[in-house]
Amino acid sequence: MSAPDTAAGVAEFRAEVRAWLAEHVPAEPLPPWTEREGFDLHRAWEGRLFEGGYAAVDWPTEYGGRDAGLRRSIAFAEEYYRAGAPERINMGGLYLLGPVLMRYGTPEQCARWIPDLLACRTIWCQGFSEPGSGSDLASLRTSAERDGDHFVVNGQKIWISMGGFADWIFALVRTDPEAGRRRKHDGISFLCIDLRSPGVEVRPLTMVDGTRGFAEVFFTDVRVPVGNVVGEVGRGWAVAMSTLGFERGAVFGDHAKFSRDVADLAALAGARGLDEDTHALDELGRVLVQTEVYRANVYRLAALAEAGGELDSTASINKVFWTQMQHDIFDTGLRLLAQDGAVVGDPGSLPGADAATLRAWSRWHHRYWYARAAMIFGGTNEIQRNIISERVLGLPMEPRR
């Protein structure tokens, strides 16, 4: 971990980021990444971020980051959302696999995958869930049988975010069914698979709002080099848990995104003439307070991390909070629009609104559905409550098999 940032260092970095974004952020928002055209434009944007040296400022310089401490990373994110820059698309790679490789990967694996991942030349997706194994992830059945220096993979992964656009998948597979029969968490491996390998079939799935944001992936006798296992063969569960820790924990700086969403919500209320409506003020105030609380939490976790504290136990608390907050923001918007909440993004619902507010409204339902998904993915919020009650509060364990 890098040295704590000084206030002056953060301010200087912030100014530099702000200037760069002012110059480079596309004036017109990109079309949604859930269609090919939009996806390619987002990918091109990621390439520009990379060239500017901003793809992952918190990463160590040896991997192409800037070794920015937490406070500079937070400042970057705050500026990023403030500037209204495009949604990041390589989350599986940048936020999940990258950090996992740095912890568990061999130097060879890091050298092979990290540079392309950082530059967004390869898009990664996360292949954990299966039709029969969602919350009970360790019951997974996709098999990987050893054949010389390869594994032969058979099975199915489902609800894979960005699966239709990704180049590679990091998947949990069962390499030792015998060990799994004794204890289901054993005998699982964390395997990186090139989606262009023979025997891989990706079928995009249409999501509840009609967009093609995720996919199912079928593996039929797919040969994958043994060297693609991250961490020890048969010990993939620990690697997976560490990945989920990154997914649930504070993505430092994402509070700025929610603050922006709440500003959009205020603009919706304003455009509907609800400035003096006490019900609207109460509802807006409720989510505004949540985002302020979340901001305080992000800074607290940063301070904790800087002091060398562990954040694992906070990840589940964090996930329950931010996913509910995000839901509350978008749900509130729909309710404040009253009957117009049933009309998707229609400018007629907001006569006289400025362009920024209309744009926010045009994306509102999509963001609303995404907020619903966040309470399900990364381990449902019920699973998080099990974890909090058992591992944070020490209450008795669920009966387990």
Place this chain on the structure above:
Amino acid sequence: MTTFDQDRRQLVALTDDVLRAHCGLDHLRARLDDDTAHTAALWGRLAETGLVSALVAEDHGGAGLSPAHLSGVLHSLGRHAVPEPFLETAVLATSVLGALPGPVADTWLPRIVGGDALAVVRLGELTPFLPYAADADLLLDLAADGSVRAFTREETEVVPVPSLDPLRPLARVTVTGEGTLLGSDRAVVTRTRSLAVAGAACLLAGAAQRLLELTVEYVGVREQFGRPVGSFQAVKHKAADLAVMVDMATAAALSAFDAVDDPDGASRAAAAKAYAGDAAARANVDALQLHGGIGFTWEYHLHVWLKRVMGLAATYGTTTALRRDLARELLARVTEERRG
């Protein structure tokens, strides 16, 4: 760890030690039996350890610390349901007197430092009732126009009102005398309001934390159907949701108190108090629900914290009022930005 962090940690450890020894259940129970909250004995302990004078400048006999040193202390005071006007006297009054030097400060600060005087602070609509006013020797009245006046006991009429939380007595106070003008400074009023609002948030978060702890402890040992009730998922998930709120309330409260002198100190304080009020309301409902009948008895001690959170949530800005103000500010700002 920085020395500042070490100092803070030591202060909290010190507070916990003093309170464990002198403000345990037996102390609270005795106060309920006597119908007195404040005692010279407990207040004397807090003064002796230097907590009461922590914020007072060194030349007045204090430690000259900043509010950021005390957020954890306030949380601990809330956890222990301390029936003393610490926020009012040791935080608010000392800050006001410290900011407006003169004969009044010179007279009263040494008495406060010595543990010989209690002071309460009136902050307009935030304090329709004044906690611990019946025990106070001095009233500081901070008006919206920035003027600050001091009234001695003889210059006020204090009428106690029946307080929901008997360990946090309330009174209606009318001033009968002229008082003494300490100065006129809006910044002092704004800062004191932020200290009160954020300080109350810290106390609330601490009290809500205690409700969570009491509940987790109880459901872990209480058995029904042959197993601890805390093994039922309905119970576990309630406790988990409460843990999320209490944890977040604590994060927001402590950081808001630490940041009272930041440019956005007032709005951070308001957000922290608004959320702490919500978390505490949840704690109030779920703690009693998960205790069942035992929690409903006077004999069992849960009600001390149930009432503490209700009382604190109603003081120094309610969740509803604070949220509305914050929402109005945001709406005005966003409308302005999007127009221009």
